[in-house]
Amino acid sequence: MATKKLYYEDSHLTSFEAQVLSCTQTQKGFEILLDATAFYPEGGGQAADTGTLGDASVLETRERGEEIIHLCDRPLEPGSRVTGQIDWEARFIRMQQHSGEHIVSGILHRRYGCSNTGFHMGKDRTVIDFDAVIPAQVLPEIEAEANRAVWQNLAVKCWYPTPEELPQVPYRSKKALPWPVRIVEIPGFDCCACCGTHVKSTGEIGIIKLFTAVPFRGGTRIEMACGIPALAYLNRVLEQSIRAGHVFSVPAEGIGEAAEAFGEQLAAQKYRVVELQRQLFAAVAKEYEGTGNVLRFEPNLDSTALRELADAVAQRCGGRAALFSGQDGQGYGYCLVSPGEDLRQFGKEMTAALHGRGGGKPNFQQGRVNATRQEIEAFFK
Numbered sequence: 001m002a003t004k005k006l007y008y009e010d011s012h013l014t015s016f017e018a019q020v021l022s023c024t025q026t027q028k029g030f031e032i033l034l035d036a037t038a039f040y041p042e043g044g045g046q047a048a049d050t051g052t053l054g055d056a057s058v059l060e061t062r063e064r065g066e067e068i069i070h071l072c073d074r075p076l077e078p079g080s081r082v083t084g085q086i087d088w089e090a091r092f093i094r095m096q097q098h099s100g101e102h103i104v105s106g107i108l109h110r111r112y113g114c115s116n117t118g119f120h121m122g123k124d125r126t127v128i129d130f131d132a133v134i135p136a137q138v139l140p141e142i143e144a145e146a147n148r149a150v151w152q153n154l155a156v157k158c159w160y161p162t163p164e165e166l167p168q169v170p171y172r173s174k175k176a177l178p179w180p181v182r183i184v185e186i187p188g189f190d191c192c193a194c195c196g197t198h199v200k201s202t203g204e205i206g207i208i209k210l211f212t213a214v215p216f217r218g219g220t221r222i223e224m225a226c227g228i229p230a231l232a233y234l235n236r237v238l239e240q241s242i243r244a245g246h247v248f249s250v251p252a253e254g255i256g257e258a259a260e261a262f263g264e265q266l267a268a269q270k271y272r273v274v275e276l277q278r279q280l281f282a283a284v285a286k287e288y289e290g291t292g293n294v295l296r297f298e299p300n301l302d303s304t305a306l307r308e309l310a311d312a313v314a315q316r317c318g319g320r321a322a323l324f325s326g327q328d329g330q331g332y333g334y335c336l337v338s339p340g341e342d343l344r345q346f347g348k349e350m351t352a353a354l355h356g357r358g359g360g361k362p363n364f365q366q367g368r369v370n371a372t373r374q375e376i377e378a379f380f381k
C-alpha cells in the first residue's frame with residue numbers, strides 16, 4: 001500500500017499521527033511501514049529525515065516503490081496509532097540548502113545555459129557541479145542576485161502539471177522523468193523538476209553564501225551554504241578574524257591589509273637577519289686566521305647557517321673547520337669543510353664513532369650525530 005506523503009502536502013509538518021501497517025525485524029533494526037508520513041526519504045540529493053515514532057528512534061527513512069520505510073531502533077505494534085516527530089532543525093536546514101541551491105542553479109542556467117550535473121548536501125556546505133565554465137569572479141554578482149530572491153520572499157510553488165501542460169513548462173532537467181513530474185518553481189528565478197522538500201517562501205532561506213568556484217571535469221564546482229549553516233560558518237570566520245585583529249591591533253575588516261604589511265615586514269627583517277649573520281660569521285671567521293684545524297660548537301644554528309659559518313671559518317683557518325650545533329641529549333648537526341682535503345673517509349669514521357649519519361662532497365660533509373659534546377671533543381683530540 002502506498003504511503004501517503006504528508007511532506008508534500010506540507011513541508012513544514014513536524015509532527016503527525018499515523019497508523020502502523022507493519023513492522024519487520026531486519027539486521028539493522030525494525031522496518032516500520034505507516035499509512036502516512038512526514039518523514040522525507042532520501043532522494044534528489046536531499047538526505048533522509050530522522051526523528052521519532054512514539055518511543056522509537058527513526059534512524060533512516062527510504063523509499064521502496066510506493067512505500068516509505070522507517071528504519072527504527074525498536075518495534076511498533078501493527079494496527080496501533082503512533083505520533084511521529086521529525087528532527088525539524090535538521091530538515092529545515094536541508095530545505096534551506098535545497099531551495100537556495102535551486103535559486104543559484106536557476107540563475108546560472110539562465111546566464112550560462114548550464115545544467116546541474118552533481119549535487120551533494122553536506123552538513124555545513126552544499127557542493128554543486130555545473131557543465132559550464134563559470135569564472136570565480138562572477139560569484140559576488142551571482143550571490144547578490146540569489147540573495148535578492150531571498151529578500152523578495154517569493155512563494156515557492158510545488159505542483160504537478162498535467163501531461164498536456166508539461167511540454168509548455170520551461171523547467172530545467174529535461175531528461176525523461178517517471179510520471180507524475182513534480183515541478184518546483186521560484187517565480188522569476190527557477191523552475192525545476194524536483195522531488196525534494198522546500199521552504200514555503202524564499203525569505204526562510206535567510207542567506208545564500210557562495211564560497212568557491214573551481215574547475216571540475218570540464219565544468220565548475222561551486223561550494224555554497226544557506227541559512228543556519230551559512231550564518232554559523234560566517235560567525236566562525238568572524239571569530240577567527242577578530243582574534244587575528246587583536247594580534248595586529250586592527251579591526252576585523254583590516255586584517256588582510258595588516259597581514260600583508262606584516263608579511264612584507266617579516267621578509268625585510270629576514271633579509272636583514274641574513275645580512276647581519278653574514279657580518280657576524282665573517283667576524284667570527286677572522287678570529288681563526290691561520291689557526292689550522294678548528295672545532296667549534298654553536299647552540300642554535302640551522303643547517304644552512306652552520307654551513308655558511310663553516311665555509312667562512314675554513315677560508316680563514318687554513319685547515320679543516322668542524323662545526324657542531326645542538327645540545328647534549330638531543331644530538332648535534334654538523335658541518336665539516338676543508339677546501340684542500342678529501343673529507344669523505346674522515347666523515348665516515350666520525351659518523352661511525354659518534355652514532356651519526358651524513359654525507360656530501362669531497363671537501364664538504366654535513367649530517368647529524370647522536371653524541372655528547374664531550375664525546376665529540378674526545379673524537380677530535
Ligand SMILES: [Zn+2]
Nearest residue numbers: 044194195196
Ligand atoms: Zn531539487
